[in-house]
Amino acid sequence: MAVKFLDWYVKIAVFSALVGGSMELFMIKTGFYDKVTVLESEKRAWENSPEAQAVREALNPWRNRDEEAKKNS
Template identity: 85%
Template sequence: MAIKFLDWYLKIAIGSAIIGGSMELFMIKTGFYDKVTVLESEKRAWENSPEAQAMREALNPWRNHDAEERKSS
């Protein structure tokens, strides 16, 4: 039964590989990965900044409450 549809599976696999390769080539040519790398590094720098940590604490003051409660019990 699977042999009957093997040509369809091969066509779908080849078509998918061509589409995926084209997308990767497009992203490389347009500099997508360079932009994403810069954005991710800026995001990490912001998340580790004192301002971001203060904002996290202000938005969720009970974040460490459970951990302290477990230590005391």
């Protein structure tokens, strides 16, 4: 039964590979990966900053209580 639809699966696989390859080529040609790398490094740098820590603590004042409750149980 699977052999009956083998040509259909091959067509789908080839089409999917062509679409995926085209998307990758587009992202490489437009510099997408370079932009994402810069954005991710800036995001990580900000997340590790004292300002970000202060914002996290201000937004979740119960975090320390939650961590202590987990330790005690």
